[in-house]
Amino acid sequence: MARVNPLDREKYEQAKQRANRKSSGWSMSRMIRLHRIAGLILVVQLLIWTVTGFYFSFMGREALNAQQNYHAAPDRVLAIQGRYIVPLRQLSQLGDVYEINVRMRDELPQFAVVYDSAHRPRHEVGRSRGDGLQQAWFDAETGQRWNTGAVLAQRLAVDSYLGSGMFNRITDVRRSHDLPRWPGPGFRIDFADRLQTRVYIDQVNGDVVAHRNKHSGLTELMYKLHFMDYSGQRNFNNVFIIAAGLFSLWFVLTGIIMIIRIGRQGGFVARAGLQYNASLFKRLRTRLFGASHKN
Amino acid sequence: MVILQLPYIHGHHLSQQADQPLSQMELLEQVPKLQTRYPEATQAALVRRFIDGDFRYVFRVRTQDTRFLVNAFDLEIVSLSADDVRHIADLTYADSPVPKIHAKELILDAAEMPQEVNPAHAPVWRVEFADARKTTFYFAAETGDLLTQRHQAWRVFDVMWMLHIMDYTDRHRISTPWLYAFTVLTFFIAITGLWLLLQRHVLKLWRRSWRA
Structure with a gap:
């Protein structure tokens, strides 16, 4: 733009308006600037994704789930010998019952409804399943709600454990930092092994919730950072990761646009006539022919 | 991948409960007899399923290796026909009107199972509907249980997952050499980029301030 005499009021105002109009629109220089800023912000998360991704890949599924000492105990055959009570009254209060499964928990029969x-909605409250239905468990010997005791929890934990460590202790827990998605309550059973394995048993149904060990804290942290879900729920549809994903996509697309632009300006072609190579060929001439050929 | 909600990908919205609610729960008293008749049974689930033109009370029996249906009254084994599976598939489809069934096949061998379903589920009935989402249900061949449901969004997600973990064959291994190589390379690029940036902006400013 040509220089404008600031004393010429009319032309000065016109030039100012033109300049304002130009700056309000999209320009390549603005995009490059935004791309650089985006890069500065994204590089931290990119490093986190890379490090945590490598950790997951290196550890493998078994170690990530702390299943080095896990053993899926086979289901016991049905062996109803003593009392067997069908809790008809309680079942009728649940609502629309679609399935009642009879199975064994250790040596006790159980109804899984x-x-x-x-x-x-005011009647019995059970656990929600992913498909919108609910589940409840009953003791088939008493007809009452299932309630896992400490002795049974210990036996179930030992059945699911393959390691060489001895049973160390059992603690009843309301919830656990080890398992942010588990609603609890239940039992934590510790084993004295190299990995400091601990097994969680659900009090509501007697299921083995999960195994955890000394690496589980780090694994949880890695999941939090990778999914950007800092609550530990491992929800990868949260707003942070969606924003980061879209931002990364924009960053990559603008990067491609910039690469194309550099290519068109001759950044990847060694030809003296192209604008991008002017300084390069200038330096080359200087080295080859000396300072006298500079001009 | 992060925009598509996980429950939507799992396709729970595609299916509904095909069984009828139970009203004769006293049939559970048959379980001690059932365990005598089928001593290898590990589980017996009472359900009311559409079989042979009507909703019937059956026990879904599981053993260590097999699963099958038995009549809840006389404890005789019940087998499902192709027609029963078609009816159960129609009842399972969540939307109305239910579209036509585009394809239905019985897959007996785990080796012949499509990649989109776990081979351990074999044998299965595969039922594909003629809708825009290409909804496909997989039913256990012996019991008619809905094992899993697939649709186009799931298939797109699966391709994205394959690209994400860089396992181009099985799509479930997270420890592939490709992934290791690209993770290390990305880390190197990010770190060197960060170093160049620091050198260009921070270190220069720092040196200049010392000179001044």
């Missing part, structure tokens, strides 16, 4: 309580 799948139901829809949508029409009777």
Whole structure:
């Protein structure tokens, strides 16, 4: 733009308006500047994704789930010998019952009930399943709600454990930092082994919730950082990661646009006539022919 | 991958409960007899399933190796026909009107299972509907249980997952040499980029301030 005499008021105002108009629109220089700023912000998360991704890949599924000492105990055959009570009254209060599964928990028969309580929300409260239905568990010997005791929890934990460590201690827990997604309550059973294995048993149904060990804290931290879900729920549809994903996509696309631009300006072609190579050929001439050929 | 919600990918919205709610729960009293008749049974689940033109009470029996249905009254084994599976698939489809079934096949061998479903589920009935999402249900061949559901969004997600973990064959191994190589390379690029940036902006400023 040509220089404007600031004393010429009319032309000065016109030039100012033109300049304002130009700056309000999209320009390559603005995009490059934004791309650089985006790079500065994203590099931290990119490093986190890289390090945590490498950690997951290096550890493998078994170690990530702390299943080095895990043994899936085979289901016991049905062996109802003593009392067997079907809790008809309680079952009828659940709502629409779709399935009642009879199975053994250690040596005790158990009813696992799948139901829809949508029409009777005030009655029994069970655990929600992923498909919108709920689950409840009953003791088939007493007809009462299932309640895992400490002795049974210890036996179930030992059945699921393959390691060489001895049983160390059992603690009843309301919830656990080890398992942020588990609603609890239940038992934590510790084993004295090299990995400091601990097994969680659900009090509501007697299921083995998970094994955890001394690496689990670091693994949880890695998941939090990788999924950007700092609550530990491992929800990868949260707003932070969606924003970071879109931002990264924009960063990559603008990077490609910039590479194309550099290519068109001759950044990847060694030809003296192209604008991008002017300084390069100038330096080359200086080295080859000396200072006298500079001009 | 992060924009598509995980419950949507799992396709729970595609299916609904095909069984009827139970009203004759006293049939559970048959379980001690069932365990005598089928001593290898590890589980017996009472359900009311559409079989042979009507909703019938059956026990879904599991053993260590097999699963099958038995009549809840006389404890005789019940087998499902192709027609039963078609009816169960229609009842399972969540939207209405239910579209036509585009393809239905019984897959007996684990080696012939499509990649989109776990081979351990074999034998299965594969039922594909003629809708825009190409909804596909997989039912256990002996019991008619819905094992899993697939749709186009799941298939796109699966391709994205394959690219993400760089396992181009099985799509479930997270420890592939490709992934190791690219992770190390990305880390190197990010670190050197950061170093160049620091050198260009921070170190220069720092040196200049010392000279001044």
